[in-house]
Amino acid sequence: MCLAVPGRLEEWTDRDPLLARGWVVFGGVRHECHLACVPEAEVGDYVLVHAGIALNRIDIVAAEKLLRELRDAGEESPPSAEDEML
Amino acid sequence: MKYLDEFRHPGATESLLESIRRRVTKRWTIMEVCGGQTHGLLRYGIDEALADAVELIHGPGCPVCVTGAEVIDRAIELASIPNVLVTTFGDMLRVPGSRESLASARAAGALVRMVYSPLDAVALAEKHPELEVVFFAVGFETTAPATALAVLQAKRRGIENFSLLVAHVRVQPAMEAILCAPENRVQAFLAAGHVCTVVGCESYEDLCRRYEVPIVVTGFEPTDLATGIAACVEQLETSRHEVENRYDRVVQAEGNLRARQFVEDVFEACDRTWRGLGAMPLGGLRLRESWRDYDAERRFTAGALPQVVSSCRCRSGEVLSGRIKPPECAAFGGECRPEHPLGAPMVSGEGACAAYFQYHRPELRCEPRAVEGNA
Numbered sequence: 001m002c003l004a005v006p007g008r009l010e011e012w013t014d015r016d017p018l019l020a021r022g023w024v025v026f027g028g029v030r031h032e033c034h035l036a037c038v039p040e041a042e043v044g045d046y047v048l049v050h051a052g053i054a055l056n057r058i059d060i061v062a063a064e065k066l067l068r069e070l071r072d073a074g075e076e077s078p079p080s081a082e083d084e085m086l
Numbered sequence: 087m088k089y090l091d092e093f094r095h096p097g098a099t100e101s102l103l104e105s106i107r108r109r110v111t112k113r114w115t116i117m118e119v120c121g122g123q124t125h126g127l128l129r130y131g132i133d134e135a136l137a138d139a140v141e142l143i144h145g146p147g148c149p150v151c152v153t154g155a156e157v158i159d160r161a162i163e164l165a166s167i168p169n170v171l172v173t174t175f176g177d178m179l180r181v182p183g184s185r186e187s188l189a190s191a192r193a194a195g196a197l198v199r200m201v202y203s204p205l206d207a208v209a210l211a212e213k214h215p216e217l218e219v220v221f222f223a224v225g226f227e228t229t230a231p232a233t234a235l236a237v238l239q240a241k242r243r244g245i246e247n248f249s250l251l252v253a254h255v256r257v258q259p260a261m262e263a264i265l266c267a268p269e270n271r272v273q274a275f276l277a278a279g280h281v282c283t284v285v286g287c288e289s290y291e292d293l294c295r296r297y298e299v300p301i302v303v304t305g306f307e308p309t310d311l312a313t314g315i316a317a318c319v320e321q322l323e324t325s326r327h328e329v330e331n332r333y334d335r336v337v338q339a340e341g342n343l344r345a346r347q348f349v350e351d352v353f354e355a356c357d358r359t360w361r362g363l364g365a366m367p368l369g370g371l372r373l374r375e376s377w378r379d380y381d382a383e384r385r386f387t388a389g390a391l392p393q394v395v396s397s398c399r400c401r402s403g404e405v406l407s408g409r410i411k412p413p414e415c416a417a418f419g420g421e422c423r424p425e426h427p428l429g430a431p432m433v434s435g436e437g438a439c440a441a442y443f444q445y446h447r448p449e450l451r452c453e454p455r456a457v458e459g460n461a
Contacts, residue, residue: 003122003280003306003436004228004280004283005087005090006087006088006089006090008088018235018238018239018242019239019242026087027087027088034203034205034232034235036235036344036348037231037235037342037344037345037348038342038344039344046088046089048280048283048336050228050229050232050280051175051202051203051204051225051228051229051232052202052203052204052205052206052232053203053205053231053232053235055228055231055280055283055284055336055342055345056283056336056337056338056342056345057336058089058335058336059334059335059336060089060335062334062335063089063092063335066093066313066332066334066335067092067093070095070098070101070102070309070313071098073098073101073102073105
């Protein structure tokens with residue numbers, strides 16, 4: 001119910017403040033999502049989508065910072081998000 | 087999937103769990119608020135890996151589980167009116183009301199359809215002007231922006247055959263009720279990350295200060311959960327109580343102001359009865375008076391439904407408030423199973439009883455439950 005999925009904004013289709021929509025790619029699967037809550041998002045940004053609408057942009061600087069902390073703390077290294085293939 | 091799989095790394099998770107085990111000087115009790123977190127903790131075996139260091143108790147964080155039987159009765163009543171189509175999320179369909187579920191009502195001829203988003207319900211209304219489409223709106227603050235946006239879009243597009251049966255609930259009043267209860271054992275909270283994506287973590291400062299309880303905002307993947315627990319333990323071990331954001335890749339202090347504005351435009355806080363937990367002051371959302379034309383109850387029904395007394399064999403209220411764990415209920419796994427649940431926590435995909443049934447029954451496991459890579 002309250003889970004959400006990260007995806008990459010591929011294309012805006014409507015930038016109306018209330019009806020905003022665009023294509024978002026989730027691990028290779030493409031869905032048209034509502035983007036009224038993230039009007040500042042640009043193509044290439046990652047957004048967190050829940051119940052068909054993007055709730056927020058993903059702050060990749062913060063994500064990479066946590067991954068660096070995990071790498072520093074762990075014996076094994078988690079991959080960098082930047083290294084991941086879509 | 088990018089920005090998901092990296093936070094399921096087994097080496098990093100195990101390293102965090104080991105650091106937690108080394109850090110604790112006593113066994114702390116931490117409540118995760120969201121059902122999605124409960125499933126993550128059990129799925130990756132974090133609860134068992136930390137069993138000697140931390141007791142993880144499960145909060146009321148499944149809006150499907152806490153939706154009152156009388157509201158489900160109302161949804162069924164609406165779906166039984168000719169030309170009224172009731173739409174809702176899939177996990178709501180099987181939850182029993184006082185007599186039956188929306189799924190069984192559909193089997194008997196009522197118009198009921200599953201949607202992935204309230205905005206899909208608006209599209210259905212536009213496509214089927216011969217129907218009155220009602221969206222049965224459940225969910226925490228995470229889901230409320232989508233519902234609000236559905237109403238705003240319906241108004242903007244002149245779609246008049248769309249309305250809502252609103253059963254949205256608010257997380258903070260439930261957290262406060264748990265802290266106020268005489269039997270409260272919660273020493274720290276893992277706050278629900280996606281609720282906080284909308285409302286922000288600033289909103290927890292007052293609760294944190296008044297009850298002197300650490301509140302750590304966290305995500306749902308195993309390294310996120312382990313990071314959140316580590317932060318809770320660090321605060322508890324150093325006698326601090328702060329709101330700490332360990333999910334800052336999507337949560338900001340103020341939340342998403344635009345999403346909050348959509349909710350503010352359409353809804354206002356109201357008292358609500360939570361299934362299993364009882365009356366919750368300001369524990370729900372309702373349409374503002376200016377949007378009451380979109381209130382399905384006002385449009386199609388009259389009078390309140392009687393309150394439903396829950397089954398005495400089902401102890402879901404105690405499960406939802408962290409007083410017992412699902413296996414402590416005598417009905418768990420026998421009389422109460424996912425295929426014939428007594429209470430909503432066994433029905434919903436995010437319910438604590440369903441999580442225990444799925445992950446604490448070795449004979450049912452399809453894969454090792456130990457901390458691993460991808461789920």
